[in-house]
Amino acid sequence: MPTPKEVVIEFNSQVIEQGNQCIERFFDPDFMNHSAPTEMDTGATGIFQFLNNILRPALSNLQVDILQQACEENVVFTHKRFTCQHTGALFGIEPTQKFISF
Template sequence: MTSTQNHNKAVVRRFNHEVIEQGDAISFQTLMDADFVNHAAPPGADQGADGMWHTFQNVLRPALPDLAVVIYEQVAEGDLVTTRKAVTGTHTGPLLGVAPTGRRVTIDVIDIVRIRDGRYLEHWGITTLPAVLQQLSTR
């Protein structure tokens, strides 16, 4: 593995911990490329950096105030980093229309991020969020 690939993996780890877990706006601005595109954004949603920040700050964090990210593994090739991880937390606020349940949730995620000059340029991802929402609303 090259030093660039190791650096790119560190950038993704930093993003997950400082931005997703801690909600650090300065780290977010530092780590986002001006040309960033989120290919995993829902249809009609903002595919830029603002849309991603909105999801973390206005959807996930209020619903899961004790949100944590567990990174299981990362693979780097070229300028891409793939991360298998989980977002966990206690569902104490509304989550995409589902009233708080007080239950612990785990959202499994696989992300692919293209890094350019130490910053997020592109993102693709899949999550189990739809299944988690269904489980929360049926119990």
């Protein structure tokens, strides 16, 4: 059985970088995203809607680098950097073709 840290590493690779739709693997059925915009689903489906309908069309070759990670019981804290190219409109900002990290 993978450790909680390994699950987070796999989530970043499988879901964020590769775009795999493995909701059952990573999200509890009762998951709730408390920071979701009001027009977006607050469950796991909303995470995938955001990635596939907003982030991916605007940011090509999305890569996630885990800079630091800590685990306390089954809660994982991850400091990560996203690197990509801004190739599509994002929140009203037209594509710049620049490589960005955040």
